[in-house]
Amino acid sequence: MKLLLRTGVGTNQWGNNSLFNLNSLLMILCVLILFVTVAMPMTMIIYGTFFYGFKLEWKIFLDVVLDPANITSMWNTIIIAFWVTTIGTVIGLFYAWLIGRSDIPFKGFMKTLFIIPYMFPPFIGAMAWGLLLAPQSGYLNKLYMSATGALEPLLNINSIWGIIFVEICYYFPFVFIQVVSALERMDPTLEESARIAGANQFYVIRRITLPLVLPAIASGAMLILISSLSHFGVPAILGFSQNIFTLPTKIYELINRSSGSFEGIRQGAALSVLLVIVVVAALWLQRKILKSGHYDIIRGKSMRPMVIQLRSFKIPLLGLCLGTLLFIVVAPLFIIFAVGMLKAYGLPLSLENMTLRNFEYVLFHSQMVRDAIGNSFVLAIMAAIISMFVGTMIAYVVVKVDVKGKSLLEILSLLPYSVPGIVLAIGVILMWSGAFYINLYNTIWIILIAYIARYVAFAMKSSSASLQQVHSSLEEASRSCGATYTESLIDITLPLIRPGMIAGFFLIFLPVMRELTTSVLLYGPFSRTLGVAIYSINSEGNTVQAAALSGVAIIIIMLGELTLRFITRERKG
């Protein structure tokens, strides 16, 4: 390989020249990939909404935006996102403070447990809560009605508040994780100097701790806001039966109803524009409200922060933590596996009604499920590998190379972070179903393209974090030992960032395995994904099989998460 390189781009004689060429080449390649996967689909949405042929046309956009049903779903989206963000942030903050700054027992263990809901696919969570709290058939409601003799159910999960509740359960860890890590990194003497100045614990929390972790709260809350605004699974599973729509589910419904006609896709595109406008407005508003600077609060010495003695509140608060975890993690898990083992949906949850036939059926007898699992694996591995390399390449150009226009590259690669998955999917449909003489519709390749567009940003963040830690003197040392620019890159830089790349791989592999929002619009008869399979079995009414397959999906995802944790732990040591 070395010999090849010597005769290739990097000879000493042409050192400067070839360096310029290599970097420009990388830059052009990066821009080209992002242009095709991200910029073009987004442009196609705007073009599809406002142009008919080559003529500017406002009619379809106005029709869609002024339709009362669409306005209702827009309000639903906003109301759900508002409450999910507000309540989720408060809950995340409360538990983060409890774990980070009080003397509650089993901290490390609880920190891990609180991250579990973050791994849980929210649409499976929504199914589980439907099984527990659907107005007539939910097991908890039935239990309540038979125990008290009431005719009304205890709670109705198929409502706006049901959707808000389930989304909170799976999104509050965003704030929790950010704030816990900010509290851990914070210099404890910042709080101690306030104590010694005469302030009591609560005064310190209000005047010192909270303002200092505000940036962490803001970034966690932003993640919740974006995720909730663009979320499809939970409102789809809990809302469809009651005709409660949000913008993402409405877009899906429009396209599904028109069974893929161009008119339907154009309407979907117009609604997507509305959704993007809502997202941008919400982000702008949030930035206004949570105006926060960036503080350097990293600790100097390794000192344990002074923890707050909970005294007589210790046991009740521990109970609250464990109760919360039991409620949002254990209860849904239990019901998924229990219903997955039922002979038929609706039977009481007793041992004589249990069987493993559903698991056997979904794993061994359903061609559709087997295809779906296979597709998801192939897609996850391919998307993860391709995105990892493309993301690393972009990160390299952004971090290490001094080329004009790299800020454009950065913006393009990070854009899909805030573009809802369902919007990206519509863009991909508009672009890859024949508009440019390539028709990938109904194949898994169209899904792959959407995934790459969506997840390159993850890989880029992971790789650029590790690239920033490779000091340029390491490459310079290699150059001074006689290695060419390319050799230094391959023999020094790449091995050093390999752990970051591997972490990036899993950061894409896992979300793709449980993905629903994008693939639900793009799948064809032979290109279902695992998420789509669960979703369609569930909407066909085969609840027990859907539950069994969800159980299988959860096991696959948990195994993946464990692998990721194992790998990242090794990297630290």
Add this chain to the structure above:
Amino acid sequence: MSQVELKSVTKRFKTKTLGLVTAVQNFNLTIREGECFSFLGPSGCGKTTTLRMIAGFEDLSDGEIWLGETPVSVKAKNLYVLPENRGLGMVFQAFAVWPHLSVFENVAFPLQVRSESRSEIEKKVKEALRQTNLSGLEWVYPSDLSGGQQQRIALARAIVTSPRVLLLDEPLSNLDPKLREIMRFEIKELQRKYNFTIIYVTHDQAEAMALSDRMLVMDMGVIMQVDTPQNMYNNPINQFVFGFLGLSNFLTVEWADGKVYPVGKKDNPLDCAIPAGFPERRAVMALRPNEIELVTEGGLRTAIKQRIFLGDFIEYRVQVGETELRIQSIRDQGFRVGDNCGLKFSRIKWYSAKKDKSDEERERRKII
């Protein structure tokens, strides 16, 4: 009147690798009112832990701490006054100025907590900022200031309530050497003006000696010696204290037949009397580099291994047995590398060559 009093204070930690570690052991100390007192010791010796127990950030495992006439931590009675109610001022190594508050707001914080009136706050903050040379920077944010200025904010914040006792936890170790000297002087000036009691934690012996009225040297959680800087420098109680207070040479010697010689070098005796009090016929000589004289004739015979010109003085390295000795001499006597020479010692300190308890503890902590 005593201002701070520690009575048999002990602190034990449970650690994962070392098991139970005694960070501070049976600490008895009385610090007088208006005194500047330093805790000196290597990192991990327990000095910061002691200071944090006085501040109230750590509970005691045993013993009592009194501030003036008031007990603030008494383990036996389970009495423990929270840090905010101890009325102390404290400055931390990493400055700990609040980045989200301006200079004025940082310094005003302790007064706001005490709900003092607006005009009173204004007046006191102005005065504290004047005393710390920060006037004119009231509305600047700390991130726009240098390390020295940030530490001045911390100092102003600590003195603004005129506390009787000021705790300083390595306040200068994040500053560059020149600034360190200036700040040292300013702290001393402040103390002269306000007459508060200072407890100063540091690992820099020059800093401790320059600032303190009295100081202590501790190691492995145990007080080694308490005295004025000059007394301690002149009469270190053991080899550790001697070594910690300045550049030092340690030479292990034996004696037989009335002659003292380096271990194993019977044919090369020193011209000094046999020290009293070492029945094992073996002891450690402790010498400062400027207390060894180089001579051409007589003395302990050796040769010059290295000669380093350092401006104010010349440093020589010579080998005696297995020990390398450093010698500093103000005038150039013309010795060059390879020359034969003799060593004459003045003001020798003698210490036991046996290992003591803290040596054992030091080894235990390193081995695991």
